[in-house]
Amino acid sequence: MEILFADMPAIAEEEISEALRFCAEQVERNLPEFTDKFQKAYSEGGFYQPTENRDWTTGFWTGEIWLSYEYRRESDAAAAERLKAAGEVQIDSFLHRIDNKIEVDHHDMGFLYSPSCVAGYKLTGSKKGREAAIKAADQLIARFHPVGAFIQAWGPMDAPENHRLIIDCLLNLPLLYWASEETGDAKYRDIAEKHIHTAIKNVIREDYSTWHTFFFDMETGAPDHGATCQGYRDGSAWARGQAWGIYGSALAYKYTKRAEYIDIFKNVAQYYLAHLPKDMVPFWDLEFTDGDDQPRDSSSASIAACGMLEMAKYMEPADAEIYRKYARQMLKSVYDGYAVKDAKESNGLVLHSTYSNHSPYNTCNHCGVDECNIWGDYFYMEALTRLHKDWELYW
Ligand code: GLY
Numbered sequence: 001m002e003i004l005f006a007d008m009p010a011i012a013e014e015e016i017s018e019a020l021r022f023c024a025e026q027v028e029r030n031l032p033e034f035t036d037k038f039q040k041a042y043s044e045g046g047f048y049q050p051t052e053n054r055d056w057t058t059g060f061w062t063g064e065i066w067l068s069y070e071y072r073r074e075s076d077a078a079a080a081e082r083l084k085a086a087g088e089v090q091i092d093s094f095l096h097r098i099d100n101k102i103e104v105d106h107h108d109m110g111f112l113y114s115p116s117c118v119a120g121y122k123l124t125g126s127k128k129g130r131e132a133a134i135k136a137a138d139q140l141i142a143r144f145h146p147v148g149a150f151i152q153a154w155g156p157m158d159a160p161e162n163h164r165l166i167i168d169c170l171l172n173l174p175l176l177y178w179a180s181e182e183t184g185d186a187k188y189r190d191i192a193e194k195h196i197h198t199a200i201k202n203v204i205r206e207d208y209s210t211w212h213t214f215f216f217d218m219e220t221g222a223p224d225h226g227a228t229c230q231g232y233r234d235g236s237a238w239a240r241g242q243a244w245g246i247y248g249s250a251l252a253y254k255y256t257k258r259a260e261y262i263d264i265f266k267n268v269a270q271y272y273l274a275h276l277p278k279d280m281v282p283f284w285d286l287e288f289t290d291g292d293d294q295p296r297d298s299s300s301a302s303i304a305a306c307g308m309l310e311m312a313k314y315m316e317p318a319d320a321e322i323y324r325k326y327a328r329q330m331l332k333s334v335y336d337g338y339a340v341k342d343a344k345e346s347n348g349l350v351l352h353s354t355y356s357n358h359s360p361y362n363t364c365n366h367c368g369v370d371e372c373n374i375w376g377d378y379f380y381m382e383a384l385t386r387l388h389k390d391w392e393l394y395w
Contacts, residue, residue, distance in 0.1 A: 004273050005280060010328035011335055019335050020384045023349050024068040030347055035086040042355050042368025046346035053093045056108035060378035062090040063115025066123055067381045091120045095132040107153045109140040110172030118178055119394040137179035141191045148221030149194040164215040167203045167241045170248025174395040177255050196252045200264060208267035209237035210245045232285035233361035239282035242272045243300040247307030251395060253314055265311050272304060279333045284354040295369050298338040299353040299376025301330045305383045331383055348372030350380045
């Protein structure tokens, strides 16, 4: 395996501590405005506005609260209590959301309910968190197509234009494994497993770049074609999609223990690394590199780093060391060049992320370009937490 970026510095222990301290303080500063409300999916001019619990992204803000709680309870019981109280208010909101089926007709139940309700349950024993997350798992499995063996991402289930999965869904599946463990009912895990195998077989191309979305024939379930939504064009590799593939294949291995997923992970990660610019933080699509006048997606680097740190747990020591080093190098770059250092410049954690950048060849709405994105903030904090201690996953 070719070693890339050999001379890039890795984040040091004191930088991890300093970065985590700032993140926790920033989250605490935000609590008065963002306890009954949530941070929006993306900042505007560096500042998040408050929003109701309706988008697919609100669980990341609650996840930041729980990560801050974990950090603060090591040294400041009063701060930890304030964070816990805020996390509980948000769990109430998630229970209300799933009970009333508010904007839950999509596959993002894991993004919503793992970092909020599963986390709250694991950390504090929240019964409401457990109840909400199991209901969310039920909602997610209702989107499974037995013919084709996949969970449909978006929209009504009977429309051919929606008959597809997307690579991001690999992060929604740990909710199902957790639900099987909690309830003793294998149905959640069985569906997760089927989806994982279908997804990995189809969204990863021969050269280990990835499709964002993949369509199936409605009648036969046969794989039909790949297409992008948020990438630059069909056939390019959307930078966040590739990162979902890295973290997603690590989680696929964690839950299925299929040896081939280690190789998939290595190849998808290697493709990613080989298409990074000099500072290891990708442009929004891996088509672009140094010299291109395009926005970055700093969230992609943090997601990839989390995936590498997860996969390193299951690898041979020599390989594990390589991927831990890549993760620390990427985080050093995010910390030095992208992370917020002064609350006056932003109420988020990481700048220069891209949600959806419309191009002549893709189908997404244009929003959250070169801004903080709420999952970018969350995964930056998750990656730092993983380096700070032996962290029990919310996923
Ligand atoms: N899961 C949607 C996105 O990454 O933008």
